[in-house]
Amino acid sequence: MLWNTLLLALRAIRRNLMRSFLTILGIVIGVAAVITMVTLGNGATRSVSDQISSMGSNLLIVIPGQRFGPGSEGAPKFKNADVEAIRNQISAIERVAPVVSKTATAVYQANNWSTVVTGSNDDYFQAGNWELADGRTFSESEERAGKAVCVIGETVRDKLFGRQNPVGGEIRIKQFACEVIGLLKPKGQSAMGSDQDDTVVMPLRTVQRRLSGSQDVNRLTVSVKAQTSIDAVKKQLTLLMRERRKIGENEDNDFQVMDTRQIAETLTSTTRILTMLLGAVAAVSLLVGGIGIMNIMLVSVTERTREIGIRLAIGALEREVLLQFLIEAVVLSSLGGLIGIALATGASIGLAGMMGVTYLFDPTINLLSFLFSAAIGVVFGYFPARRAAGLNPIDALRHE
Amino acid sequence: MSDTALIRLSGITKIYGRGQAAFQALKGIDLAIDAGDFVAIMGPSGSGKSTVMNILGCLDTPTSGAYEFEGVHVEQLTRNQRALLRRNYLGFVFQGFNLLSRTTALENVELPLIYRGAAAAARHAAARAALAQVGLEGWEHHTPAELSGGQQQRVAIARAIVTQPTVLLADEPTGNLDTHTSQEIMSLIGSLNRDHGITVLMVTHEPDMAEYAKRIIHFIDGSVDSDRRHEDAA
Ligand SMILES: Nc1ncnc2c1ncn2[C@@H]1O[C@H](COP(=O)(O)OP(=O)(O)OP(=O)(O)O)[C@@H](O)[C@H]1O
Ligand SMILES: [Mg+2]
Numbered sequence: 001m002l003w004n005t006l007l008l009a010l011r012a013i014r015r016n017l018m019r020s021f022l023t024i025l026g027i028v029i030g031v032a033a034v035i036t037m038v039t040l041g042n043g044a045t046r047s048v049s050d051q052i053s054s055m056g057s058n059l060l061i062v063i064p065g066q067r068f069g070p071g072s073e074g075a076p077k078f079k080n081a082d083v084e085a086i087r088n089q090i091s092a093i094e095r096v097a098p099v100v101s102k103t104a105t106a107v108y109q110a111n112n113w114s115t116v117v118t119g120s121n122d123d124y125f126q127a128g129n130w131e132l133a134d135g136r137t138f139s140e141s142e143e144r145a146g147k148a149v150c151v152i153g154e155t156v157r158d159k160l161f162g163r164q165n166p167v168g169g170e171i172r173i174k175q176f177a178c179e180v181i182g183l184l185k186p187k188g189q190s191a192m193g194s195d196q197d198d199t200v201v202m203p204l205r206t207v208q209r210r211l212s213g214s215q216d217v218n219r220l221t222v223s224v225k226a227q228t229s230i231d232a233v234k235k236q237l238t239l240l241m242r243e244r245r246k247i248g249e250n251e252d253n254d255f256q257v258m259d260t261r262q263i264a265e266t267l268t269s270t271t272r273i274l275t276m277l278l279g280a281v282a283a284v285s286l287l288v289g290g291i292g293i294m295n296i297m298l299v300s301v302t303e304r305t306r307e308i309g310i311r312l313a314i315g316a317l318e319r320e321v322l323l324q325f326l327i328e329a330v331v332l333s334s335l336g337g338l339i340g341i342a343l344a345t346g347a348s349i350g351l352a353g354m355m356g357v358t359y360l361f362d363p364t365i366n367l368l369s370f371l372f373s374a375a376i377g378v379v380f381g382y383f384p385a386r387r388a389a390g391l392n393p394i395d396a397l398r399h400e
Numbered sequence: 401m402s403d404t405a406l407i408r409l410s411g412i413t414k415i416y417g418r419g420q421a422a423f424q425a426l427k428g429i430d431l432a433i434d435a436g437d438f439v440a441i442m443g444p445s446g447s448g449k450s451t452v453m454n455i456l457g458c459l460d461t462p463t464s465g466a467y468e469f470e471g472v473h474v475e476q477l478t479r480n481q482r483a484l485l486r487r488n489y490l491g492f493v494f495q496g497f498n499l500l501s502r503t504t505a506l507e508n509v510e511l512p513l514i515y516r517g518a519a520a521a522a523r524h525a526a527a528r529a530a531l532a533q534v535g536l537e538g539w540e541h542h543t544p545a546e547l548s549g550g551q552q553q554r555v556a557i558a559r560a561i562v563t564q565p566t567v568l569l570a571d572e573p574t575g576n577l578d579t580h581t582s583q584e585i586m587s588l589i590g591s592l593n594r595d596h597g598i599t600v601l602m603v604t605h606e607p608d609m610a611e612y613a614k615r616i617i618h619f620i621d622g623s624v625d626s627d628r629r630h631e632d633a634a
Contacts, residue, residue: 004514015502310498313459314512314559315487317480393486394459397498 005320009327016300023296024336027376030286031340031369032347037282038365039348041275043357045268050358051190052264058094059127060234061263062220062241064255075254077216080204082244083121086220090236092228095123098217100207106160106200107172113159117150117173117200119207125151125184127223135167135182138203146205151182153197171200176210178202189356230259279365286372289336294380297329301384302399308388309396321389322382329381330374337373341366405432405468406567406599407456412465414451414622425451427622428465435566438593438600440610443619449603450495450571452619456601457492457569458482487515491560493570495603497552499544505531505555506540512563530562531555533588535581549576557585561592568592570602574609586612 013020064075083098100119105112118124122137135151142149150171157166166180187196208215224233234257241255258266301308311321345361352359388396414426425448433439441449454460455467458474467474469485477485486492491512499508509527518526531540534554544552553576560568573589574582590612592598602613610616611630618625 004517008514011503011507015500306498307500310500311511311515312483313457313486313492313494313498315483315490315515317483317515319480320515392460394454397459397494 002323005323006327008324009331012324012328013331019296019300020332023293023332024339026289026292027286027333027336027373028289028340028343030282030289031337031373032343033282033285034279034369035341035344035362035365036347036351037278038275039344039360039362040351040355040357041271041278042360042362043348043352044355045271045275046360047357048267048271049264052260052267055129055260057260058224058226058230059260060222060224060230060237061258062222062237062255063218063258066252066254066256076245077218078220078255079215079217080208082217082241083220085244086222086237086240089240090233092225092233092236093222094225095127095221095223097121097124097127097221098204099124099219099221100204100212100217102207102211104173104200104211106156108160108169111160111162113156115156115159115198115200117202117207117211119202119204119211121204123223124201124221127221130187131185133183133185134165135180137182143203143205146203146209148176148178148206148210149181149202150178151184151201152180153184153199154186155195155198156200157183173200174211178206234259286369290373290376290380293329293333293376297380298384301325301388305388305391305396305399308385309391309393309399312389312391312393312396318389322385325385325389326378326382329377331377333373333377333381334370337370340373341370404434406435406437406470407431407433408466408468409452409456410466410468412452412455412462412467414448414455414460415463425622426455426462429622429624431617431624433599433601435599436593436597438590438612438614439602440613440616441601441603441619442605442607442610442616443625447619448622449619451622453569453571453601453603456567457490458486459492487512487563489566491563491565491568491598493553493556493560493568493573495571495575497544497556499552499555499559501545502543504541504543505536505547505558508544508555509558509562512559516563526562527558530558533561534558535584550578550581553577554581554585557588561598564596565598567599567601570600572603572605574604574606579608582606582609 062078064077066075078098080098083096086093086096097120102117103114104117105114121143122140124130125132125137132151133154137151138149152166160166160171161169166183169180170177171180172178184197184199190196204217222237224230237257238253241257242253245254247253308321312318349359409429409431412426412429413424416423416425429452441452443449451460455462462475465475469489474482474485500511506524506527509530510523513523513526528540531537534557536551536554536558539547539551544555547555553573557570557573560570568589570589574585577585586609589600589602593600600613604610613630615627615629617627
């Protein structure tokens with residue numbers, strides 16, 4: 001009986017190709033959208049955490065304020081003296097790079113380019129895994145004197161110098177001229193999608209004096225010596241900073257010391273929320289697809305009440321007619337689900353490549369979407385057919 | 401009326417609608433039909449011929465009265481049991497064909513066999529044979545939309561006889577056919593009755609067609625008006 005009913009269901013699908021196609025379409029789009037969104041979101045999350053952990057596990061970042069991101073502006077910034085204090089008082093620390101950043105327009109001859117100017121010291125390059133393509137980094141005397149020298153990233157070179165060698169050239173930033181002494185090797189996009197090579201690095205003093213106009217330091221990047229406990233260093237660093245910022249016994253920190261794992265968590269929690277949001281939007285489209293199926297099934301059952309009457313009249317049992325409609329609906333919606341999964345896999349791989357995020361196959365979301373589409377078929381295929389199959393054959397036959 | 405009757409109707413009534421709109425289409429029909437009989441039902445339009453055929457074919461239920469089929473009280477059967485009765489004993493030709501649209505003649509004729517669970521090869525062979533019997537060789541793969549009214553009628557007949565039913569119920573099987581084809585169909589039905597022992601109940605408006613039957617029952621206004629044996633019939 002099952003085999004015969006399957007045969008009847010397949011014949012009915014073949015008989016109504018257009019309707020079958022429309023039924024499938026809603027599910028295909030819904031399933032493909034959900035899977036693609038979630039897959040890309042997961043990929044982005046993975047890319048962010050991968051990139052941050054590739055920064056190395058021996059890195060600590062100290063920022064003012066109680067949390068990472070916007071809203072930390074109120075807390076006092078760090079001072080130049082903090083850098084010296086950390087370097088001198090915590091022996092397990094290898095490097096301390098203060099960071100001040102400003103956006104500014106850099107000009108070379110007829111070219112100008114708006115970029116981020118970072119003020120720091122020589123440690124900045126080591127802690128940030130930067131390598132030189134050409135030239136050199138700052139000398140201690142240049143740092144101390146706040147000389148107008150800079151090391152530029154690949155993007156800035158490209159925009160200002162084109163193919164030329166920039167080392168020895170002179171760019172203008174705001175009112176002052178600045179000699180290019182080094183060119184950094186390209187690093188590509190950051191975890192958050194910004195161009196890391198779009199950068200100009202100068203000695204800290206130079207930026208403070210000529211660009212930011214204050215003695216503030218926005219951030220400290222600290223690298224810890226190998227073979228030392230990062231947690232112990234974090235504690236020492238926290239204690240030292242509390243003391244220097246005169247925070248009372250019962251007061252909370254007005255700064256944060258984060259290791260790379262924590263940064264990764266903070267950043268990935270953002271992309272995770274984004275994934276959920278995108279997934280939710282896509283789920284709505286799946287729901288709309290489901291309503292489409294419901295609609296088509298309802299219309300088709302009304303249309304096919306006469307057909308149901310014929311089948312009953314020539315000896316079909318009510319349950320055979322129902323089973324046929326059920327199989328039809330399940331075959332259509334699972335076919336839609338499978339096509340959707342195939343489409344989503346293609347789209348995810350393609351888009352992940354274009355966006356530079358990792359492609360991760362997520363079995364859960366694939367399975368869930370598939371089951372959901374099959375369930376839609378069951379619900380919307382079965383229930384409308386039940387009413388028609390419960391009629392007297394003659395009443396079903398007379399149905400207009 | 402003998403006790404060996406295949407079909408026995410006693411006091412069958414049928415009321416359509418309710419209250420003000422109620423209409424009594426059958427006003428107490430008593431009828432016994434023996435196995436192997438060939439009965440023509442005649443009568444003016446609206447006299448209840450189709451109504452009684454639908455009840456006999458288990459497509460509709462009477463408002464009151466008893467319907468015995470081989471001694472079984474059909475009015476007491478469940479929906480499924482009545483479906484099985486239709487499947488295994490009855491063949492029905494509708495006044496309006498009722499073929500599945502966008503489905504080939506062959507598939508339409510195969511349908512009752514699919515529900516009987518016949519194997520594919522046997523099914524195809526039987527369906528082809530039934531189509532050949534009604535003179536539709538070569539039209540197996542045409543859909544109803546590609547067939548004339550008479551051809552559709554013949555597909556409907558083929559579908560009703562493909563299962564070799566105990567009883568063939570035909571509601572105006574020649575209503576859409578020319579005289580020549582009508583006579584072919586009637587002789588086919590006659591031979592099914594004669595050679596295969598299929599009991600035939602047929603509604604017709606045409607006295608010529610009724611001539612093929614062994615017994616002619618006249619309906620008027622929901623009641624049996626006359627019921628006579630046709631001695632010359634084959
Ligand atoms: N579903 C229905 N609802 C209400 N009245 C009906 C219904 N079916 C039939 N009738 C009425 O019952 C009466 C008998 O109908 P029936 O179809 O049995 O006539 P008939 O003898 O087959 O006529 P014809 O020769 O025109 O086919 C008619 O008056 C018709 O209007
Ligand atoms: Mg009629």
